[in-house]
Amino acid sequence: MKIAIVGATGNHGTAALRALHATPEVTGLVGIARRLPEQDHPPYDGVEWHSIDIAAASTHDDAVASLVEAFQGVDAVIHLAWLIQPNDRRELLRRVNVEGTRRVAEAVAQAGVPHLVVTSSVGAYSPDEARGEGGQPPFRDESWPTGGIESSHYSVDKAAQEQVLDEFEAAHPDVTVTRLRPGLTFQGDAGAEIHRYFLGNLVPLQALRAGRPPALPVPKGILLQAVHADDLGRAYVAAVLKKIGGAFNVCADDVLGPQELADIVDHGRYLELPPAVVRAGLVAAHKSGTVPADAGWLDMGMEVPLMDNSRAASELGWRPEISAADAFAELLDGMIEGRGLPSPPLRPRDKDELLHQAVGEQAGEGADAGSGDASGGEEKIPDHYTKDLLELYLSDHLTGATAGVNRIERMAADYVDTPMFSELSTVADEIRSDRELLRNVIEDLGLARKPYRQAVAWVGERVGRLKLNGRVLERSPMTMLLEAELMRSAVSGKLGGWETLREHAEGLQLDPQVFDDLIASSRRQLETLERVHAYARERALRDDRDTFWD
Known part of the structure; x- marks a missing residue:
C-alpha cells in the first residue's frame, strides 16, 4: 500500500x-x-x-x-x-x-x-x-x-x-x-x-x-x-x-x-x-x-x-x-x-541543539566551535587579542541578533497567509539557531554576553512595531516591504560578523568550518529575503493589488 x-x-x-x-x-x-x-x-x-x-x-x-x-x-x-x-x-x-x-x-x-x-x-x-x-x-x-x-x-x-x-x-x-x-x-x-x-x-x-x-x-x-x-x-x-x-x-x-x-x-x-x-x-x-x-x-x-x-x-x-x-x-x-523534533511545528524549545550537533567539533586540540562548553566562564582569549574589544564586538552582534530574531519570527507569523510564509519560517528557524550559536561562541571564549544590551534590543524591536505605515486597523501593504529591507540589512551585518570570526577562527581556537557553513547559510538567507522583497515591492505602493494573494 x-x-x-x-x-x-x-x-x-x-x-x-x-x-x-x-x-x-x-x-x-x-x-x-x-x-x-x-x-x-x-x-x-x-x-x-x-x-x-x-x-x-x-x-x-x-x-x-x-x-x-x-x-x-x-x-x-x-x-x-x-x-x-x-x-x-x-x-x-x-x-x-x-x-x-x-x-x-x-x-x-x-x-x-x-x-x-x-x-x-x-x-x-x-x-x-x-x-x-x-x-x-x-x-x-x-x-x-x-x-x-x-x-x-x-x-x-x-x-x-x-x-x-x-x-x-x-x-x-x-x-x-x-x-x-x-x-x-x-x-x-x-x-x-x-x-x-x-x-x-x-x-x-x-x-x-x-x-x-x-x-x-x-x-x-x-x-x-x-x-x-x-x-x-x-x-x-x-x-x-x-x-x-x-x-x-x-x-x-x-x-x-x-x-x-x-x-x-x-x-x-x-x-x-x-x-x-x-x-x-x-x-x-x-x-x-x-x-x-x-x-x-x-x-x-x-x-x-x-x-x-x-x-x-x-x-x-x-x-x-x-x-x-x-x-x-x-x-x-x-x-x-522543551522537547521536540526537527520539523517546523514540533521544533524544540532549544532548536539549536538539533541544528548544531556538530558545532563543537574541534579544529585542533583545545579548540571549540560554538558548543558553549567553556567551564566556569574560564577566559580562553589568546594574549594578542584585546578582550574588551572582542567582547564588545560579539555582544553588539548578539544584540543585533536578538532584535533580528524577534523581527523575523513576527514576520513569519504575520504573513502566514502569503506565499512567502514557508520561506520566512525557514529563515526564522535559521536565524534563531544562529543566535544560539553566537551565544555559545561567547561562552566558549569565556566572555560576557552583556544581557542588558539584548534587553534594550528586545524592547526597541517591540517599540518599532508601533509604526502604523498609514494604516490603523489593517496591515499596510508597505509593511512587508519595509520589514524585508530591515531584515536584509540585519542579515548583511550578521554575515560580516561570521566573516570576521572566520578570519580569526584559528587564532581564537574555533573551528573555521563552522563559520564557512554560517557564511553560506547567511548568503542563502539574503537570497530568500530578496525574493520576499521582490514579492512585496511589486505590491507595496498601490491599492489596486492584493498584497497577500495576487
Missing part, C-alpha cells in the same frame, strides 16, 4: 509516520506539508515529500492540482492538516481548516484514491448537558450530534469539517471516508509545540524542575479524555488497513479529573475553582497576550461529551496501550524539557 499524509509534520502526522513505517503492508509514504521537516531524521526519512499549501495562500485550482499530482498511485490519503494559531485570524483558520479539507477531498476524488481518512476531534461534538450535573457523566458513542461548541473556534471549525465530509460522502459514494475523533493527543516530543500554542513563553513550565506548587488549581468539574500519539498512530494504521467507513472515537480508557491531574502535576493536591472564574482569568490572560489560548478551549473541555471508544475496538481491532495519565505525564515532562 502507498499512503499519503497531508499535514505529516505535526503532532498527529509524526505519530502516523512512525506507525506506518512499522507496518509491513505499507510500501510507500507520501508526506505533504507547507513547511518540510529535516528529511534525514526519523520518522521523516524514507518519505516522498511535497511542499503544498492547501489553503492559506493558494488558490483553489492551484492547491487541488498540486494535491492531485501528489496523490497519483496512492491507496489512501490521511488528512491531518489543521491550523490552531493565530486565534485572532478567524478567516485564515476557517480557510485552512474547512476549505482546506474540502480541497483535499476534491483532490482525492479527482486522483481516484479509494479511501480518505480524516482526523476530526472530540471537539466536533455538541455539548452534553450531563457534564454539568455532577458525578461521572455517561459515555457517548459516535452517534452523538456534531454541532460543536459555539464559543470555541476550534470546535466550530471541526463541526464544519464534519459537514464538508457529509457532503463529500453524498457526492462520492465510491470513496470510503473514515473519520477518527481523538481526544487530546499527547506525546513528549510535542512538549515544546503544545507549550507554544497554548501556554506561551511567558508561562515558565521549566520552573517545575525546581519544585511544584502547593496545590494545582483546576476548574470544578473538569474531565478530560486523551490518547497517546503512538496509540493514535496505530489507529491510523488500523483505519487504512481495515478500510471501514464512518466515525470512530479514539481515546484511552481512563478519564483525567482533578485528582488524576493533581497526582501527575502536584503530589495529589488540587484546588477547585468556579469555571466562570477560571474563564475570566483566561480571557484576561489571552487579551493581554500572556497566553495564546483563548477561553473557547476551556469551554470545549468543560462541555463536550465523554467518548465511548468501543466501536474502534470492535471494528478496527484497536485498543489503547498507554493510559491517559501516562500520556499526560510524558507530555508534562516534554513541556518542561
